[in-house]
Amino acid sequence: MAAKLRAPGLLRAGVLTLVGIAFAAILDLTVRAATNAEPLVNGEAITLVALLAAPFFFLGGLGAFDEWLYWASGKPSRPEDHSGHGATSWKDYFRVNTDHKVIGVQYVVTSFFFMLVGGLLAMLVRAELAAPGAQFVDPNTYNGLFSVHASLMIFLFIIPVFAGMANYVLPLMIGAPDMAFPRLNALSFWMLPIAGVMMTLSFFAPGGSFATGWTAYAPLSTEVPMGQMFFTIGVQFAGASSIATALNFLVTIITMRAPGMSFWRMPLLVWANFATSLLVVIATPFVAASQLFVLLDYALGFNFFNVERGGDVLMYQHVFWFYSHPAVYIMMLPGFGIISEVLAVKSRKPIFGYRMMAFSLLAIVLLGFTVWAHHMFVSGMQPWIRVPMMITTAIIAVPTGIKIFSWLATIWRGVLHLDTPMLWSLGFITMFVLGGISGVMLAIIPIDIHVSDTYFVVAHIHYVLYGGSVFTIFAGIYYWFPKMTGRMFDERLGKVHFWMTFVSFNLTFAPMHLIGVQGMPRRVADYTEQFAGWNMFISLASFLLGLSTLVFVYNVVASWRGGTRAEANPWRAMTLEWQVSSPPPIFNFDAVPTVVGGPYEYGVPGAVHGVFRPAGQPDPHAKEPAGASARADAAGATHHGGTET
Amino acid sequence: MEAAAVPIGHGHGHAHGHDAPGHDHHGHEHHGPPPANKSSRVDAPMLGMLLFIISEVMVFGAFFTAYFFIRIVQGQEWPAEGDHLPKLIAGINTLILVSSSFTLHWAEVSIKENNRRGLQAGIASTFLLGATFLFIQINEYVNIGFAPQDHAQGTIFYGLTGLHGAHVLIGLLALLTVTIRAFRGHFSAHDHRGIEIPGIYWHFVDVMWIVVYLTVYII
Ligand code: HEM
Ligand SMILES: [Cu+2]
Numbered sequence: 001m002a003a004k005l006r007a008p009g010l011l012r013a014g015v016l017t018l019v020g021i022a023f024a025a026i027l028d029l030t031v032r033a034a035t036n037a038e039p040l041v042n043g044e045a046i047t048l049v050a051l052l053a054a055p056f057f058f059l060g061g062l063g064a065f066d067e068w069l070y071w072a073s074g075k076p077s078r079p080e081d082h083s084g085h086g087a088t089s090w091k092d093y094f095r096v097n098t099d100h101k102v103i104g105v106q107y108v109v110t111s112f113f114f115m116l117v118g119g120l121l122a123m124l125v126r127a128e129l130a131a132p133g134a135q136f137v138d139p140n141t142y143n144g145l146f147s148v149h150a151s152l153m154i155f156l157f158i159i160p161v162f163a164g165m166a167n168y169v170l171p172l173m174i175g176a177p178d179m180a181f182p183r184l185n186a187l188s189f190w191m192l193p194i195a196g197v198m199m200t201l202s203f204f205a206p207g208g209s210f211a212t213g214w215t216a217y218a219p220l221s222t223e224v225p226m227g228q229m230f231f232t233i234g235v236q237f238a239g240a241s242s243i244a245t246a247l248n249f250l251v252t253i254i255t256m257r258a259p260g261m262s263f264w265r266m267p268l269l270v271w272a273n274f275a276t277s278l279l280v281v282i283a284t285p286f287v288a289a290s291q292l293f294v295l296l297d298y299a300l301g302f303n304f305f306n307v308e309r310g311g312d313v314l315m316y317q318h319v320f321w322f323y324s325h326p327a328v329y330i331m332m333l334p335g336f337g338i339i340s341e342v343l344a345v346k347s348r349k350p351i352f353g354y355r356m357m358a359f360s361l362l363a364i365v366l367l368g369f370t371v372w373a374h375h376m377f378v379s380g381m382q383p384w385i386r387v388p389m390m391i392t393t394a395i396i397a398v399p400t401g402i403k404i405f406s407w408l409a410t411i412w413r414g415v416l417h418l419d420t421p422m423l424w425s426l427g428f429i430t431m432f433v434l435g436g437i438s439g440v441m442l443a444i445i446p447i448d449i450h451v452s453d454t455y456f457v458v459a460h461i462h463y464v465l466y467g468g469s470v471f472t473i474f475a476g477i478y479y480w481f482p483k484m485t486g487r488m489f490d491e492r493l494g495k496v497h498f499w500m501t502f503v504s505f506n507l508t509f510a511p512m513h514l515i516g517v518q519g520m521p522r523r524v525a526d527y528t529e530q531f532a533g534w535n536m537f538i539s540l541a542s543f544l545l546g547l548s549t550l551v552f553v554y555n556v557v558a559s560w561r562g563g564t565r566a567e568a569n570p571w572r573a574m575t576l577e578w579q580v581s582s583p584p585p586i587f588n589f590d591a592v593p594t595v596v597g598g599p600y601e602y603g604v605p606g607a608v609h610g611v612f613r614p615a616g617q618p619d620p621h622a623k624e625p626a627g628a629s630a631r632a633d634a635a636g637a638t639h640h641g642g643t644e645t
Numbered sequence: 646m647e648a649a650a651v652p653i654g655h656g657h658g659h660a661h662g663h664d665a666p667g668h669d670h671h672g673h674e675h676h677g678p679p680p681a682n683k684s685s686r687v688d689a690p691m692l693g694m695l696l697f698i699i700s701e702v703m704v705f706g707a708f709f710t711a712y713f714f715i716r717i718v719q720g721q722e723w724p725a726e727g728d729h730l731p732k733l734i735a736g737i738n739t740l741i742l743v744s745s746s747f748t749l750h751w752a753e754v755s756i757k758e759n760n761r762r763g764l765q766a767g768i769a770s771t772f773l774l775g776a777t778f779l780f781i782q783i784n785e786y787v788n789i790g791f792a793p794q795d796h797a798q799g800t801i802f803y804g805l806t807g808l809h810g811a812h813v814l815i816g817l818l819a820l821l822t823v824t825i826r827a828f829r830g831h832f833s834a835h836d837h838r839g840i841e842i843p844g845i846y847w848h849f850v851d852v853m854w855i856v857v858y859l860t861v862y863i864i
Contacts, residue, residue, distance in 0.1 A: 071822075072822035072825075072826075073822070073825065074822075074825045074826040074829040074831060175682065176681050176682075177678035177679055177680075177681050178678060178681075180689045180693065181689075181693060184693075243700050247693055247696045247697060247700075248693075250692070250696055251689050251692050251693045251696070254684070254685050254687065254692060255681075255683060255684055255685045255687060255688075255689045255692060256681045256682065256683075256684060256689075257682065257684035258682050258684075259682050259684075261684065281696055281699055281700045281703075282699065282700070282703055283703070284700070285700045285701070285703035285704040285706070285707065286703060286704075286706070286707045288704065288707075289704050289707030289708060290707065293711065293804075296793075296800075296804070300793070300794070301793075301794040302793045302794065302800045302803075302804070303793070303794065303795075303796060303797045303799070303800040304711060304797070304800055304804070306797070309795070309796045309797055310715060310719065310721050310725075310796050310797030310798065311715070311797045311800070312711075312714040312715055312718065312719055312797070314714070315710065315711055315714040315715075318710065318714070319707050319710055319711070322707075322710075587677065587678035587679065588678070589679055590679060591679050592679050592680070592681065592682050
């Protein structure tokens with residue numbers, strides 16, 4: 001028992017979490033006693049300190065810091081025996097694992113868990129809105145429902161699930177044995193469940209969960225019950241996790257590409273994560289700071305947002321949106337990358353305008369920092385800021401449009417394989433275009449003033465985030481499912497999932513444009529009779545949408561356990577992750593491959609992306625000449641494409 | 646066509662490219678990853694530290710945004726009426742912190758020449774100078790006569806200097822580990838990355854202080 005307790009793992013983490021809470025209590029009591037604060041025992045203060053301290057104890061208990069502490073204290077750090085690497089049983093997914101593939105799976109599964117929690121909350125929101133008047137929750141609980149829903153979906157699902165998928169495939173794609181900093185990678189993952197559990201547990205806080213929306217505008221957020229702090233502090237952990245991962249991606253991409261993998265030979269998924277990571281490293285500190293301001297105002301009585309003492313409430317919105325507009329691209333660019341992979345493979349054609357695709361990603365990164373105040377047209381900020389922001393917002397639609405047209409040109413006259421990943425990709429293009437159109441409408445000042453805080457905005461964000469981001473996530477999950485699990489998913493169920501989602505998604509969110517323009521307010525538990533019909537319709541459709549997700553869950557669980565074994569390269573793709581077994585060997589490659597051509601040369605005779613021996617150096621083990629396997633594979637793809645055209 | 650699937654390692658027990666350097670293998674063979682290709686001349690930990698510093702700069706950026714809104718957009722007087730900022734003491738403190746950057750540099754140069762004494766003296770004095778800075782800063786808080794709860798100016802003052810102080814603290818912890826390791830005989834003319842990387846962070850903390858000092862105390 002004692003030995004078990006000393007070994008890093010969940011048990012030690014649990015015990016140390018309790019120690020952390022006790023530590024917080026003692027610390028708090030000591031400080032209060034020293035400063036003669038009344039009352040001496042203040043449950044809220046203790047909870048607050050515990051929220052900040054206990055996670056570090058948890059991580060320490062898990063063993064996230066062990067090696068670093070050895071290093072720092074000058075002890076000989078244990079020789080790296082790679083015992084932290086790989087997974088042989090499910091238990092290996094519940095410890096600090098340094099294998100990027102294990103971490104990728106940990107990320108994806110965790111984010112889908114919180115997606116289901118967030119989805120359940122959405123179902124409750126729709127149940128409450130099914131008819132005017134109060135159904136089963138009071139207005140404050142209702143505010144809590146949609147706030148936690150949005151926060152989980154954004155900070156615990158969309159952002160991390162992309163990080164998870166990229167964690168799995170990105171090192172493989174660039175021919176790296178792992179990420180640059182495997183231990184930091186593990187730490188990034190483990191901060192995630194902390195944030196998610198914290199936000200979810202806020203429902204048990206005195207006064208209910210945080211109820212300010214995911215935007216947590218001050219001074220509302222500094223004057224509400226303690227549940228708010230579960231968001232404020234949770235965001236710090238989610239944010240730190242994303243910054244650490246982004247840093248890791250950037251360093252990996254810059255320093256660990258295979259020989260011959262120049263920037264202009266990188267798959268677009270890698271480009272997309274490169275761009276996203278730049279955004280994260282630069283923008284995410286702003287949301288951390290905005291919540292730190294709230295924390296200081298709330299807990300220590302600072303005056304960042306206290307107008308009576310000279311604070312400035314608009315400053316919150318500026319700082320928040322300076323992160324959160326780039327954040328919408330953090331939630332979209334990795335999806336762009338996924339779509340580029342899937343469309344090229346499933347149309348058997350090279351990406352149209354590869355370089356423009358990469359440049360437009362970088363253009364979005366730059367322009368993304370110049371539009372934040374389009375969220376603040378009605379905030380009472382200086383009116384002169386509006387028009388420049390409207391113009392920059394319209395401009396940012398240009399690089400986005402370039403991508404859309406490049407995708408269309410890619411599939412144009414291709415040999416389309418309309419299987420599940422492809423359906424999701426095509427669905428994404430249509431839905432995202434609709435979301436982009438309502439976005440450009442919102443950028444036009446008079447329209448925005450009219451529909452501000454109405455269901456029109458709700459429709460917009462769901463078309464871009466659900467029809468946009470989530471569709472790309474499904475495309476990516478289906479596309480890499482064989483690689484990640486070594487099993488094929490059930491294609492028929494995948495199609496059922498797509499069509500059910502596609503139809504019920506539109507039934508749910510399209511009418512919201514209409515009632516939004518007519519003036520139905522967002523974030524309010526009640527509405528007038530006038531909107532009753534549509535809301536009942538929307539609620540029923542949304543339940544169908546909820547059910548469609550269960551089809552996905554069933555498909556994934558059943559296929560993972562008993563699906564047919566996947567081949568190494570079921571899609572006949574050229575990128576490197578498909579040139580190793582499914583799932584890949586523990587260290588990805590026996591020897592790092594050499595890249596000799598672009599990643600998307602489908603249908604180009606003789607084109608090769610990567611070979612498994614340094615060019616010109618014969619492989620002593622192989623019977624065939626160097627690179628024959630990869631070449632044969634590409635040739636097979638060419639041949640196949642040829643027969644079908 | 647999955648002939649491309651490559652069999653995994655043959656137990657060569659060869660190089661471990663991707664993690665902390667300097668492992669010994671106790672002679673036994675074990676299976677490890679292939680060495681990663683180095684696709685850039687920049688060192689991975691160094692690049693990581695630079696990116697981390699970029700995001701740190703952005704945190705300061707958010708705090709400066711708050712400062713900007715209070716002082717410029719709202720036009721509040723600075724410092725608040727009746728308050729006084731100890732420019733001189735803070736100026737001396739600035740000199741102390743800046744000189745710690747030089748002692749750090751001395752430590753780095755020393756170890757490159759395999760001068761362990763120089764390393765130890767340099768790194769220890771850097772640590773002490775940093776600790777002195779923090780001590781004077783705390784002393785200033787005690788005596789300055791206003792609190793962050795009093796007014797927005799106080800909030801911004803404590804916010805910026807406190808954020809910086811927190812970074813000094815983190816930097817001191819990093820320097821402490823370097824100091825411990827220096828006295829335990831780690832580092833050599835060829836192996837000094839463990840000093841350089843925390844070193845860059847410390848230089849960043851110094852430069853940041855100059856910006857904070859100029860904006861908060863001087864202009
Ligand atoms: C052409 C592209 C886009 C344009 C022009 C655009 C424009 C806008 C504008 C002007 C608003 C403010 C509406 C208001 O609050 O009154 C808005 C809100 C929003 N947009 Fe977009 N958008 C675009 C794409 C996206 C994308 C790709 C995403 C995410 C993947 C996204 C997510 C959101 C979200 C979450 C909000 C609501 C924020 C809130 O809670 O208040 N948008 N958009
Ligand atoms: Cu925006």
